[in-house]
Amino acid sequence: MRSPTWIRQHLAALRALLVFTALLGLVYPLAVFAVAQLPGLKDKADGSLVKANGKLVGSASIGQSFADKDGNPLRQYFQTRPSNAGDGYDPTASGASNLGPEDVVDTLPDPKLVAAGKEDENARESLLTQVCERSRAVGELEGVDGSRPFCTPGGVGAVLAVFGPRAKDGTVPHPTRVVSLNEQEGAVKTPFVATYRGVKVEPARYGEDYARGLVVPVRGNAPAEPAVPADAVTASGSGLDPHISPEYARLQVRRVARARGVTPAQVEALVREDRTGRSLGFMGEPVVNVLRLNLALDAKYPARD
Known part of the structure; x- marks a missing residue:
C-alpha cells in the first residue's frame, strides 16, 4: 500500500535535511580544517x-x-x-567610520561642558578635521611639515559658510557674512583667514544654524603632495590594518x-x-x-x- 503524498514529502525533506547536515555540518568543516593544517596555511589559519x-x-x-x-x-x-x-x-x-569626502563640517561641542571639563557626546569631528588633526600631530612627532590642503594651521578643516545673494552658478560673489565653521568662538583668537572677498571672517558660535550659508572649503598654501602620507592620517576599512x-x-x-x-x-x-x-x-x-x-x-x- 502506497503512503500518502504528504508523508512521502516529509520523508524526502527529512532525508535531505540529514544529508545536508552531514555534508555541510560535518564533512565540509572537517575538510576545511584539514586543508588549513597544510604547511604554508596553518599559520594563517591559526591567526x-x-x-x-x-x-x-x-x-x-x-x-x-x-x-x-x-x-x-x-x-x-x-x-x-x-x-x-x-x-x-x-x-x-x-x-x-563610514564618513565620506564631503564630510567637512564639525558638530561643535557645548562650551559650557568643555569649561566644566566634561565631554559633549553630541559633538563630532568631520572626516576632514580628523585628517587635518592627525596630519598636524604626525608632523609634530616626525619633525616635518604636517600641513595639508583644506586644513587650518590649527589642525581643523578650513571650511567657510558664506552668506549673501546667490548667483546663477550657485556662488556668492558679494558676501554679506562669512563664518569659519570648524573654528569655535572662544577656542581660537582669530580665524585661519581674516577676510573673504572683503568681508571679515567670524569664528563659529555654538548653537547657531549656518545651514543657509554656502559651504566653501579653502585650499590654502599647503603643498599639493603633503610630507605626511595618506595612510598616516586615514583609517583602513577594517580599522585593523x-x-x-x-x-x-x-x-x-x-x-x-x-x-x-x-x-x-x-x-x-x-x-x-x-x-x-x-x-x-x-x-x-x-x-x-x-x-x-x-x-x-x-x-x-x-x-x-
Whole structure:
C-alpha cells in the first residue's frame, strides 16, 4: 500500500535535511580544517600569531597600538595607521567610520561642558578635521611639515559658510557674512583667514544654524603632495590594518633611530627587509608590517632606557 503524498514529502525533506547536515555540518568543516593544517596555511589559519621570547605579542594580520597608557606614541616604535575599530584597534569591533569626502563640517561641542571639563557626546569631528588633526600631530612627532590642503594651521578643516545673494552658478560673489565653521568662538583668537572677498571672517558660535550659508572649503598654501602620507592620517576599512606604506615607514626612520641610539641607515635596512611587494606581483601596493618590524628592532637594536 502506497503512503500518502504528504508523508512521502516529509520523508524526502527529512532525508535531505540529514544529508545536508552531514555534508555541510560535518564533512565540509572537517575538510576545511584539514586543508588549513597544510604547511604554508596553518599559520594563517591559526591567526598569524606572533611570539617574542615565548610570549604572545600580537598577530601579524591585526594592527595594534604602540602608545603609552595616555595614548602618546612610543618614540622608539614605528606607528601604524589610525583606527576607528571601537575605541581603536579593537578586534571585536572591526569597522570604519563610514564618513565620506564631503564630510567637512564639525558638530561643535557645548562650551559650557568643555569649561566644566566634561565631554559633549553630541559633538563630532568631520572626516576632514580628523585628517587635518592627525596630519598636524604626525608632523609634530616626525619633525616635518604636517600641513595639508583644506586644513587650518590649527589642525581643523578650513571650511567657510558664506552668506549673501546667490548667483546663477550657485556662488556668492558679494558676501554679506562669512563664518569659519570648524573654528569655535572662544577656542581660537582669530580665524585661519581674516577676510573673504572683503568681508571679515567670524569664528563659529555654538548653537547657531549656518545651514543657509554656502559651504566653501579653502585650499590654502599647503603643498599639493603633503610630507605626511595618506595612510598616516586615514583609517583602513577594517580599522585593523597591520601594514603601513613604505613612505610612512621612511618618514618614521629618523625618530626611531634617534630613540634607539642607532643610525637611520641601520633602521632603514630593517624596513627594507620587512617590506612586502604586491600580491602575485600586481595586486595592491608594497607594504611594511609594523608589528614584525618593531619586533625586529627590539631584537637587533633594543631601545635605550
